[in-house]
Amino acid sequence: MNYRHAYHAGNFADVMKHMALALCLTYLKKKETPFCVIDAHGGIGHYNLLGDEASKTKEWQDGVGRFMGDEDMPGEFLPYWMQVEDDLARYQYPGSPTLIARLLRPGDRLIANELHPEDVLTLEKNMASFTHARITHMDAYECIRAHVPPPEKRGLVLIDPPFEKKDEFDTLCTQMTEWQKRWPTGVYMLWYPIKSHLPISELVSAAMGLGIHRTWQCECLKYPSDQPDTFNGSGLIIFNAPFTVPESIQNIFGYLKTQMGLYDCRSSWLTSA
Ligand SMILES: C[S@@+](CC[C@H](N)C(=O)[O-])C[C@H]1O[C@@H](n2cnc3c(N)ncnc32)[C@H](O)[C@@H]1O
Numbered sequence: 001m002n003y004r005h006a007y008h009a010g011n012f013a014d015v016m017k018h019m020a021l022a023l024c025l026t027y028l029k030k031k032e033t034p035f036c037v038i039d040a041h042g043g044i045g046h047y048n049l050l051g052d053e054a055s056k057t058k059e060w061q062d063g064v065g066r067f068m069g070d071e072d073m074p075g076e077f078l079p080y081w082m083q084v085e086d087d088l089a090r091y092q093y094p095g096s097p098t099l100i101a102r103l104l105r106p107g108d109r110l111i112a113n114e115l116h117p118e119d120v121l122t123l124e125k126n127m128a129s130f131t132h133a134r135i136t137h138m139d140a141y142e143c144i145r146a147h148v149p150p151p152e153k154r155g156l157v158l159i160d161p162p163f164e165k166k167d168e169f170d171t172l173c174t175q176m177t178e179w180q181k182r183w184p185t186g187v188y189m190l191w192y193p194i195k196s197h198l199p200i201s202e203l204v205s206a207a208m209g210l211g212i213h214r215t216w217q218c219e220c221l222k223y224p225s226d227q228p229d230t231f232n233g234s235g236l237i238i239f240n241a242p243f244t245v246p247e248s249i250q251n252i253f254g255y256l257k258t259q260m261g262l263y264d265c266r267s268s269w270l271t272s273a
Contacts, residue, residue, distance in 0.1 A: 001116050003162035009047035010060030010093040012260045013234035015067075015080075016220045017160065017191050018099055019256075020236055020249055022080035024156055024187055025103040027242035034107035036150035037100050040140035041160040042112040044119050045097040045126035049088075064088060066259045074255050076248040079103070096158055097123060101130040109152070111136055113143040141175050149183035156187040163192070169199050173206035179239075180210045187240045194219060194233035196226050207237050208270045216241040218249055218267035220256060233263075237270070246273075 008014065028035050049060050067073070068088060073081060083102050087094050094102070097112035104110060110133040114120040120137040127133050136143055144157055157179070161168050172190065179188055192203060207215055219225070221233035238245070246267065253265035 001164070003164050004053060004119075005043040005095065005162075006047055006051060006053035007057045008059050009043075009054060009095065010049060010065070010088075011063040012059075012220060012222060012262065013063070013191075013193075014093075015063045015260065016218075016234050016256065017189075017236060018084070018096065019077060019080040019252070020218070020238070020245070021096060021099060021156075021158065021189060022083060022103060023076065023245045023248050024189065024238070024242050025100065026079045027245055028154065028156065028187070029103075029105065031154070033154060034105070034109070034152050035154035035156070036109045036111070036147075036152045037104065037155055038144060038147050038150070038157045039097050039100060039110065039112045039160075040143050040158060041162070042097045042114040042123055042135075043095045043160075044114070044122040045095045045112065046087075047093045047095060049091040049093055060093060063260060064093060066261075070259070074252050076252045077255065096160065097127055097133065100158075101127065101133045104132055106132065108132060109150070110134070111143070111147055113138060113140060115139055141171070144175070144179065145182070148179065148186060153185075156189060159188065159190045161191075163198075169203055172203060176206060176210060180212055184212060185240060187238065187242060190237045190239075192235045192237070193231060194221065194225050194235050195231060196228050200235065204237070204270060207239070210239070211271060212239045213271060214241045214273060215239050215270040216246045216267065216273075217270055218246070219265070220260075220262055221264045221266075222261075223263055
């Protein structure tokens with residue numbers, strides 16, 4: 001387990017993923033009944049953008065850093081921005097567990113999971129003040145198996161692997177059939193990297209094959225998707241995409257593109273809307 005998210009926190013992929021996450025949770029809060037969020041690959045929960053790792057890559061400067069001082073943000077960007085703005089002013093960045101915990105209401109629940117033995121301790125420390133968050137230390141797919149469907153019968157699962165393993169795409173194709181069987185009505189957000197050699201079309205076919213309603217895909221590209229040997233972009237597949245979320249994200253594609261100097265942003269429905 002060599003991947004450390006501290007090198008990448010706040011980059012353009014994080015902005016896209018966390019912006020979508022904030023919109024999904026905002027939608028889920030429209031109903032009073034409580035819900036549960038399972039963050040299967042939690043990371044450490046909070047990042048220092050002036051720390052050694054982030055300073056080495058400076059990826060955040062071309063991601064969340066591009067929004068500093070902008071006073072003309074579209075409304076759809078605000079659920080995300082309101083959770084990061086204060087941290088960013090101190091050169092900090094909230095990871096997905098922190099972002100989620102901040103957006104939940106007192107009756108909602110978060111299970112944030114991390115497998116790395118040291119990172120899970122840091123995650124526990126960083127999340128200590130959130131009483132509605134529980135930290136688990138296990139394999140992500142075991143964590144999902146153990147917790148879906150949640151008793152609340154409403155909620156979201158974030159799947160955000162580091163893709164260090166060569167067979168991660170195959171694993172996801174297999175695992176998603178299990179999610180569909182266990183909890184076909186849950187909202188699942190699955191993140192994937194876009195590199196020319198990766199089997200993204202297989203992942204998309206597997207997602208379509210599940211037949212879950214409202215399966216939607218969006219991609220933010222820094223470079224053309226077939227450019228060899230580069231991290232070309234960031235993709236998301238959302239199963240049971242909450243109403244209005246795809247439209248909200250599409251509405252801010254232009255803004256994201258301009259602010260972060262992206263090559264393209266695109267989206268499509270994989271199953272019926
Ligand atoms: C991309 S990072 C997560 C970032 C986080 N979701 C965020 O948005 O702030 C992926 C994390 O998954 C962890 N990880 C790797 N393999 C795992 C596994 N099999 N189960 C659970 N976590 C794993 C890594 O240690 C890393 O912290």
